[in-house]
Amino acid sequence: MKSCLVVDDSRVIRKVARRILEDMSFDIEEAADGLEALQACRRSMPDAILLDWQMPVMSGIDFLKTLRKESGGDRPVVVFCTTENDVARISEAIKAGADEYIMKPFDGDILHSKFSEAGLV
């Protein structure tokens, strides 16, 4: 079973994402901001990370930049999932090492499509 860390400061979004990803047979862990996510990754690197951008304490993009420098941090497939839908922002995320990018709002179809694009299903 593949593991996915769901990082979002909204508990509702985490719950929605968890339900969809569990149906896709992912083992889910949750984090409410970038710092919590980093701690979770240091304990154990997940196969995939679904990552919000705007979060208190540490933003998604700062988390991603830090993660990619950690040992083993190049391994997780990172899928941004954010309301940011500016082309400049998307490019910035890709440059920082994101594999895929979802613009909110999302649903099961989109999550499934993007996880397939990223080679996760």
Add this chain to the structure above:
Amino acid sequence: MLTEAQFAIVAQEAKQRIGLALTHERLAFVDARLTPLARRENCACAGELISMIQRQGDDMLWHGVVDALVMSDTHFFRDRAQFRALSETIIPDLLRGRPAHARLRVWSAGCAAGQEPYSLAILLEEMREEGRGGLVDILATDISSRLLDKAASGLFSQFEVQRGLSIRRLIAHFERVGEMWRIADRLRAAVRFETHNLLVDAAQLGPFDLVLCRNVLSSFGEADRRETLERIAAAMSEDGVLVLGAEEDYASLTGAFEPAHGACVMRRNAYWRRAA
């Protein structure tokens, strides 16, 4: 709710006009699809709409009824494995069999809102960038002018561009306009859109080297399926390839094709001749 008799009339019109086969258990579906149209025509319900059309014998309204019943679900790069096969074997094989200056003629038959032909245009552009492309013409047709207008606009919602497109493809080939995304002009120019009913002869549109007719024939009855396959064959070059939907295995319906690259991809049978 439509009466059984009204449903039978709608089903007959749908079959005659566009080949759409509606079985009995679709009554609630038809009713739900026709209700918004009924409201626009100041009728209380779908049943009243059908009575009115019958009374007036209004052909334009039948047109609207049938258009409302069309199944138009689609997305970019639908059935990724088929697009991989197109890029890795089907298109390279077709190109190899032709002189370098010849244009490969491609037909997306039943293109809905354009995701299928635009996916092809993107694929071909990527192949050219990798130095293994060729000159290609893409014709995309559908019965629904409503869907064709949307296709030709090249505008897609944020929801639509996230079904089947990788983020790299999205930012390489689309620009954001307000809440929508528009495909690049060069790709829009690569596809020609035309209205065409697959129930009528298509030979004058061709000959095509590659035809995609995916998830269209599944809504037809068996006789219309076979006849449409033969009309498509008659519009193809002798070694042309036809790609059906990933779950559409109709090879046994006609001698016009033989299976190639698996059941849903067929090659035109070079010896087949259409019955006079």
